[in-house]
Amino acid sequence: MAFGCPPDKFSEAKCNIPPPAVAAxxxxxxxxxxxxxxxxxxxxxxxxxxxxxxxxxxxxxxYHEHYQAHxxxxxxxxxxxxxxxxxxxxxxxxxPNTSYQDQSGEQGEEYETEEQLQARILAAALEFxxxxxxxxxxxxxxxxxxxLSSASTGMFYNGAGDLVLHFxxxxxxxxxxxxxxxxxxxxxxxxxxxxxxxFLRDAVETRLRMYIPYIETWPQAMSIxxxxxxxxxxxxxxxxxxxxxxxxxxDRSTDMNWYTKRAALTGIxxxxxxVMVQDSSPDFQDTWNFLDNRIQDVVNMATTAKQAQATGEAxxxxxxxxxxxxxxxxxxxxxxxxxxxFSRLFHAHQQQSCTQCLNQYVRSTDLxx
Amino acid sequence: MAASVRLLVRRVTRLSHGHVxxxxxxxxxxxxxxxxxxxxxxxxxxxxxxxxxxxxxPEAEKAKRVYKVFENVAQNYDVMNDAMSLGIHRLWxxxxxxxxxxxxxxxxxxxxxxxxxxxxxxxxxxxxxxxxQRRHVAxxxxxxxxxxxxxxxxxxxxxxxxxxxxxxVVCDINKEMLKVGKQKADSMDMSAGLSWVVGDAEExxxxxxxxxxxTVAFGIRNVTHIDQALQEALRVLKPGGRFxxxxxxxxxxxxxxxxxxxxxxxxxxxxxxxxxxxxxxxQYLVESIRRFPDQEEFKRMIEDTGFYCVRYHNLTGGVVALxxxxxx
Numbered sequence: 236m237a238f239g240c241p242p243d244k245f246s247e248a249k250c251n252i253p254p255p256a257v258a259a260x261x262x263x264x265x266x267x268x269x270x271x272x273x274x275x276x277x278x279x280x281x282x283x284x285x286x287x288x289x290x291x292x293x294x295x296x297x298y299h300e301h302y303q304a305h306x307x308x309x310x311x312x313x314x315x316x317x318x319x320x321x322x323x324x325x326x327x328x329x330x331p332n333t334s335y336q337d338q339s340g341e342q343g344e345e346y347e348t349e350e351q352l353q354a355r356i357l358a359a360a361l362e363f364x365x366x367x368x369x370x371x372x373x374x375x376x377x378x379x380x381x382x383l384s385s386a387s388t389g390m391f392y393n394g395a396g397d398l399v400l401h402f403x404x405x406x407x408x409x410x411x412x413x414x415x416x417x418x419x420x421x422x423x424x425x426x427x428x429x430x431x432x433x434f435l436r437d438a439v440e441t442r443l444r445m446y447i448p449y450i451e452t453w454p455q456a457m458s459i460x461x462x463x464x465x466x467x468x469x470x471x472x473x474x475x476x477x478x479x480x481x482x483x484x485x486d487r488s489t490d491m492n493w494y495t496k497r498a499a500l501t502g503i504x505x506x507x508x509x510v511m512v513q514d515s516s517p518d519f520q521d522t523w524n525f526l527d528n529r530i531q532d533v534v535n536m537a538t539t540a541k542q543a544q545a546t547g548e549a550x551x552x553x554x555x556x557x558x559x560x561x562x563x564x565x566x567x568x569x570x571x572x573x574x575x576x577f578s579r580l581f582h583a584h585q586q587q588s589c590t591q592c593l594n595q596y597v598r599s600t601d602l603x604x
Numbered sequence: 605m606a607a608s609v610r611l612l613v614r615r616v617t618r619l620s621h622g623h624v625x626x627x628x629x630x631x632x633x634x635x636x637x638x639x640x641x642x643x644x645x646x647x648x649x650x651x652x653x654x655x656x657x658x659x660x661x662p663e664a665e666k667a668k669r670v671y672k673v674f675e676n677v678a679q680n681y682d683v684m685n686d687a688m689s690l691g692i693h694r695l696w697x698x699x700x701x702x703x704x705x706x707x708x709x710x711x712x713x714x715x716x717x718x719x720x721x722x723x724x725x726x727x728x729x730x731x732x733x734x735x736x737q738r739r740h741v742a743x744x745x746x747x748x749x750x751x752x753x754x755x756x757x758x759x760x761x762x763x764x765x766x767x768x769x770x771x772x773v774v775c776d777i778n779k780e781m782l783k784v785g786k787q788k789a790d791s792m793d794m795s796a797g798l799s800w801v802v803g804d805a806e807e808x809x810x811x812x813x814x815x816x817x818x819t820v821a822f823g824i825r826n827v828t829h830i831d832q833a834l835q836e837a838l839r840v841l842k843p844g845g846r847f848x849x850x851x852x853x854x855x856x857x858x859x860x861x862x863x864x865x866x867x868x869x870x871x872x873x874x875x876x877x878x879x880x881x882x883x884x885x886x887q888y889l890v891e892s893i894r895r896f897p898d899q900e901e902f903k904r905m906i907e908d909t910g911f912y913c914v915r916y917h918n919l920t921g922g923v924v925a926l927x928x929x930x931x932x
Contacts, residue, residue, distance in 0.1 A: 349913055352932060372737075375707040383844025384816040385707040387930055390913055 353390060356381060357401040364449055369395045369456050396465045399456045403472045406445045410476070413441060414483040431484055432534050438480045439504055439526055443511055447519070453512050477501050503529045571595075654828055657891030663828050667804075670826045671778055673885045674718070678780035680880040681719055682788075687875050688886075696924050697821065700850050701725045703917065703926060708733050710770055710816040713840060715805050715833075716823020717774035720785035724794055730770040773815070775803045776823075806832040813842045821850040825896040834909040841931045847911055853918070853925035854898035860921050868893070899925045 360377025367373040371394050375385035391397040420426040429437070446453055460469040477500045486496055506529060511522045654663045661669065677684065685693050700722065706712070708730055714722045745753065776782050782800045789795045803809045805820070805827050818837045827833045837847050855861040868890040876886030897905065899916050902925070906914045911929030918925055 349932070371705065372707065378844055381844075383932075384842040384846075385710055385844075386704075386816040386846035387844035387932070388707065389703070389705060389846055389928065390930060 349390070353397075354401065356383070356387065357391075357398055358405075360398055361402060361449075364398075364452055368452050369399050369459055371395065374398055393464070395459050396462065396468075399459050400465070400468050400472070402449075402456075403460075403469070406442065407472060407476050407479070409445065410438065410442045411479050414438060414479065418483055428485075432530050434484045435480065435500065435503075436526060436530050438483070439500075439507060440523060442476065442480075442504075443507060443522070446508075446511065450512065457508075457512070473501065473504075477504065499533045503533065655892075655895045657888045657895070666828045667777075673888055674778045674826075675780045676882050677880060677885050678718075678778065678784050681781065681784065682721075684876065684880055684886075687879055688872050692920060696850060696919055696926075697721050697725055699917075699919060700819065700821065700848060700926060701729050703928065704817060704819070704846070704848055706730060706733075706770070706817060708737065708770060711814065712770070712772040712817045712819065713808075713810070713815040714772060714774045715803075715808070715818065715820045715837075716776055716826065717819075717821070718776050718778070718781035718785060718823070719788060720774050720798070720800075722819050722821050723772040723774045723798055724789070724792065726772050727770070727794060727797055769797060771797050771799070773799045773801055773810075775801045775805075775808065777802065777804050806836060808836045808840055810840045812839055813845075814840050815845060816842055817846050817848065819848045819850070822852065824849055824851055825892050831905060831909065834906060834911075838910050838931055843931060845931045847906065847927075847929045847931070849902075849906075849927045851896060851902070851925060851927070852893040853896070853902070853922055855922040856918075857921055860923075864923060899927075902927060 356374065356378050358377075359380045360374045362380070363373040363376040367376065371388050371391075374388045374391060374394070374397075378385055378387045388394075393400075417426070421428050449456070459465060474497070477497050480500060481496055486493070488496065503526070507522060507526045510525045511519060514522045516522075652663050653660045654666050655661075656666050656669055674681075689696075704726075706726060706729060710730070712723065712726050714720070714726075717723055745756065774782065774785060776785075779802055782802060786800055789798055801809065805823070806829055818841055820833070820837075824830055824833060834847075841847065855864050872890055873883050873886045876889075877883040880886075896902075899918065899922070903914050903916055906927060906929045910931070912932045914927065914929040916925050916927045
């Protein structure tokens with residue numbers, strides 16, 4: 236999943252593990268239903284207090300529709316199924332409604348439901364980010380939209396960091412869905428496969444466009460992500476994102492390229508994000524131009540590297556040939572010198588000098604000079 | 605209704621404890637929302653005993669004796685707190701507020717609040733939060749054009765009546781403690797947003813779902829039926845509301861435990877005698893600390909009542925524990 240795990244050369248499976256953000260909402264647990272029923276009983280109280288507020292994002296809207304269906308029908312089954320149809324994050328509610336069961340297995344189920352509730356509060360809090368920034372006030376306002384008291388924000392120990400990380404995870408999972416859709420279309424032959432450079436460009440643009448509603452406050456979010464206790468989580472999300480994009484771009488490399496490609500895309504993504512927060516051109520056109528240029532740079536660098544590698548190999552081969560030739564000549568010369576020395580030491584009657592020996596050597600071997 | 609069914613099921617499965625603390629109050633068990641006459645309840649439980657420090661007393665008597673203890677100590681309560689804890693109790697209460705992190709507009713109920721320490725800190729905290737918000741708004745308005753500023757003023761006048769005001773209600777069974785608290789508030793000029801109500805933690809005189817935060821600091825061990833107090837807390841909290849309890853608890857580390865025991869039993873009653881002229885009340889205090897359930901047991905009791913996300917922090921090595929739960 237992260238940079239630290241190079242792929243196995245022999246595995247045919249997908250190189251990366253799906254990011255946890257996608258896995259968590261769809262985790263199904265049969266034991267959850269009884270507590271969810273208890274939860275829906277609690278929810279019946281909440282729907283009297285929730286204001287007639289229509290937030291624009293899909294998850295909060297379906298949550299409200301879910302409660303309003305509840306109030307009209309007083310039937311948990313229909314409401315939970317209606318909620319499930321609309322909201323992918325609440326899939327587990329579509330199981331058949333059971334009667335109120337014994338809650339002996341409560342402990343594990345509670346935590347799952349608490350996390351779902353926290354996810355719902357954070358999703359509702361995103362509406363208030365343009366007004367309050369990425370802060371506890373936004374989370375408190377989000378909780379109040381759901382009918383909960385502002386004291387429930389105490390559940391978020393990391394405060395604003397929780398909100399930002401939740402948003403990042405949500406964007407990553409949306410991007411993965413879009414890329415998977417496109418991949419499916421290509422597999423079915425309904426669309427042409429794009430070139431790598433175009434694919435990367437579109438993926439990064441789609442991902443960065445998700446920041447546009449919050450672009451005013453995005454520098455605050457970036458600074459929150461750089462706080463030391465948030466760095467491990469933000470790096471994990473970034474590496475998951477880059478890995479997903481390269482996977483859907485068709486990268487199946489199993490050598491050093493796996494690292495270099497991801498490092499390059501990380502660099503492109505981060506620099507483009509920085510350009511985007513300072514961009515004031517219409518529809519961020521400057522940012523997309525910058526993105527184009529950076530991707531072009533990387534592609535050029537890749538082709539240059541390939542050319543350099545080919546040239547280098549040719550040069551190396553030439554040098555090797557010359558070196559072999561030289562070494563053969565040298566070894567012959569050394570051999571004759573030894574003969575001369577040996578004869579001088581042990582057979583004193585031979586009055587040849589060193590130069591005569593060399594001349595003899597040259598004549599005898601008739602070298603290729 | 606579901607909460608009470610769940611509670612009764614759990615009581616059946618837990619028949620005995622090491623402590624005598626949790627005493628089921630028989631057939632007239634908690635029926636959730638309706639108020640039953642106190643006299644009928646008490647006559648069922650007359651034959652049950654509970655602890656009063658290391659003594660065993662009938663339940664009906666415990667409330668009276670606790671009342672008398674606090675009536676005696678009310679005048680010197682704050683001074684004695686400072687002397688006994690060497691001023692550390694202020695840090696404990698400040699930690700409670702920091703963990704609580706109340707948002708502006710929150711309503712607090714401080715039960716067994718007595719002299720109002722928590723309520724005062726709460727109002728201070730909210731006030732400084734509001735100041736910070738106002739400064740933030742003012743800073744963001746500095747670079748605006750004249751047109752934008754006039755728009756903001758127009759919106760402010762014509763629109764909503766501003767953010768909700770935070771309120772704190774201090775509830776205590778003991779009138780003397782409340783009197784001392786009111787005097788403190790008047791002298792510190794902090795009466796705005798404060799109410800003082802006489803009430804029993806086991807039967808709060810409030811409607812359902814009124815408060816965002818319920819706190820009880822160093823008071824719940826004096827309650828005869830702790831689970832009833834917890835159920836009342838669940839009742840008066842809004843959905844999403846938070847229950848917080850600051851209470852003396854068990855020290856884990858053996859060395860510290862020995863020191864703490866020596867200090868508690870040898871020094872505190874002596875201080876009580878010297879400063880307040882009342883040995884027995886402070887003997888009761890340290891004994892009641894020993895009889896209170898430990899951190900894990902109390903956490904289980906809170907979860908049984910129906911709170912979620914229950915956690916505790918140990919302060920000063922376990923001398924004090926801060927339990928927190930949410931009504932979700």
